[in-house]
Amino acid sequence: MFKLTTAAAEQVMRAAKEGGTEGMSLRLAATQKEDGAIDYRMGFDAATEEDIRFxxxxxxxxxxxxxxxxxxxxxxxxxxxxxxxxxxxxLNPKDPTYQPPADA
Incomplete structure (x- = not known):
């Protein structure tokens, strides 16, 4: 399942408040490029009946x-x-450009 870190969630909520989009969902999308790398997109949007919601x-x-x-x-x-x-x-292990974070 897709996850947000606490820092990402805080920034998303801050952006929603500043942008007047509170109450809207964060929509995520991805496409795979010819080289296998993944292009990510996001924005605030209303859910549709077909959407996966969590x-x-x-x-x-x-x-x-x-x-x-x-x-x-x-x-x-x-x-x-x-x-x-x-x-x-x-941080997506399915993306060929992914490098796991170094252990601290």
């Missing part, structure tokens, strides 16, 4: 059934890789 860290998440195979087992985090430039990252 919660992670208090955030309502929706995705279409065709996105589930690419997003299953993925963890979305919010990190600062470069000082002052935080962003979302997707």
């Amino acid at each position: 919660q992670s860290e208090g955030v309502d998440i929706v995705m279409s059934p065709e996105d589930v195979p690419l997003l299953d087992e993925t963890v979305m985090d919010f990190v600062e890789i470069e000082p002052g430039k935080p962003h979302f990252i997707f």
Whole structure:
């Protein structure tokens, strides 16, 4: 199942509040490129009847059934890789560019 880290969930909730989209679900989507890498998309949206719906860290998440195979087992985090430039990252073992985090 897809999961959010606490840091990602906090940032999603902050973005929803600042953007006036509180109460909407976080929609996730993924497509596989020719080289096998996965392209991720997200935004706030209303759920449809066909959507897969679940919660992670208090955030309502929706995705279409065709996105589930690419997003299953993925963890979305919010990190600062470069000082002052935080962003979302997707840790997905199905993505050939995936590198597991080093153990601390």
